Amino acid sequence: MAVYTEVSFDEAAAFLNALNLGQLQNMKGAAGGIENTNYFVDTDQGEYVLTLFERLTFEQLPFYLHLMQHLAAHGIPVPDPAGDTKGNILHQLKGKPASVVSKLRGHSELAPTAAHCASVGEALARMHLAGLDYPRRQPNLRGLDWWNDTVPVVLPHITDEQSSLILGELAYQNHIAASSACRSLPRGVVHADLFRDNVMFEDGKLTGFFDFYFAGCDTFLFDIGVCLNDWCIDLASGAGDDARSAAFMAAYQAVRPLTAQERQLLPAMQRAGALRFWLSRLWDFHLPREAAVLKAHDPSHFERVLRARLAQPYVL
Numbered sequence: 001m002a003v004y005t006e007v008s009f010d011e012a013a014a015f016l017n018a019l020n021l022g023q024l025q026n027m028k029g030a031a032g033g034i035e036n037t038n039y040f041v042d043t044d045q046g047e048y049v050l051t052l053f054e055r056l057t058f059e060q061l062p063f064y065l066h067l068m069q070h071l072a073a074h075g076i077p078v079p080d081p082a083g084d085t086k087g088n089i090l091h092q093l094k095g096k097p098a099s100v101v102s103k104l105r106g107h108s109e110l111a112p113t114a115a116h117c118a119s120v121g122e123a124l125a126r127m128h129l130a131g132l133d134y135p136r137r138q139p140n141l142r143g144l145d146w147w148n149d150t151v152p153v154v155l156p157h158i159t160d161e162q163s164s165l166i167l168g169e170l171a172y173q174n175h176i177a178a179s180s181a182c183r184s185l186p187r188g189v190v191h192a193d194l195f196r197d198n199v200m201f202e203d204g205k206l207t208g209f210f211d212f213y214f215a216g217c218d219t220f221l222f223d224i225g226v227c228l229n230d231w232c233i234d235l236a237s238g239a240g241d242d243a244r245s246a247a248f249m250a251a252y253q254a255v256r257p258l259t260a261q262e263r264q265l266l267p268a269m270q271r272a273g274a275l276r277f278w279l280s281r282l283w284d285f286h287l288p289r290e291a292a293v294l295k296a297h298d299p300s301h302f303e304r305v306l307r308a309r310l311a312q313p314y315v316l
Helices: 011-019 063-075 114-133 142-159 160-177 220-231 244-253 260-286 299-311
Strands: 022-031 035-043 046-052 091-093 096-102 188-189 199-202 205-210 216-219
Touching: 011 022, 011 091, 011 096, 011 260, 022 205, 046 199, 063 096, 091 114, 114 188, 114 199, 114 220, 114 244, 142 160, 142 220, 142 260, 160 299, 188 220, 216 220, 220 244, 220 260, 220 299, 260 299
Parallel strands: none
Antiparallel strands: 022 035, 035 046, 046 096, 091 096, 188 216, 199 205
16 A cells, blocks of 8 residues: 555545545545555545555456455455445546445454464465356466566666576576466466455454455465465564464365365465565565655565575475
8 A cells, every 4th residue: 555646635525425435534545555545534434445546447447346346245354345326336536546445344463373374374265266256357467477577677676696586586487387287276366465464353353355456367376375475484584484384274275175286386386476576576666656655665575585485495
């Protein structure tokens, strides 16, 4: 989350009133994240998140918004997009695509235990199954094609040692993607960004996932790898935590057991997740967009994660 496009109190009040969401009482720009303009808005009817989309287009956004509706209808706790009188859930504000979704209860758990990780693993598996009959299709826009395009852009900004690591890992991931084992992996809708700050807990219980704007169709194993790289590591070193990883995977597999190919390629997909977020953080750090509120992430964190996955892969 960030603020690139400033919205006044009166502009937000008129926008929310037109959606029959009540009278605006408070609004605050959200500084976390980097992709969209986000405001937390409170009305006399409830708490919401107002988003203006800075990169995603009117053509791309129905995939994400209708996905949230689909998952909610299947019992997955996700934000619910607000519709207008005609049922449209994609809107326009200040000339940009916009949405308003319900705000989930609780708080992010930034120091998760094995129990928190198990809750996320179980809910992620249920989300994967719930998305199997989602009719819209869109690729993971930050997948392999994007990595291949982005590596040449970030290379001038990093050291020779880092360049060697990135180029070697990119070659490895292209090799894996071309393999028959990878082509046979189960696929469907993935969140692709399910970090600690995108999950809410209340009284120790998971209350929902949010920020689906990196979602797309990819291997379920990539989603698992992304989660293991955030929920089940030591943040300071990037090293994996076997107890939390085991709890996550046991809970996930209780809902959707992994195939033999998935078990085989789990270490590769954890490396893929680390590469993806190292690249995006390098890109955002060295080629930032102007924003009224922006908190850039440290790229070196996912360099450490990738090195840790190479040195000590987690296997089932």
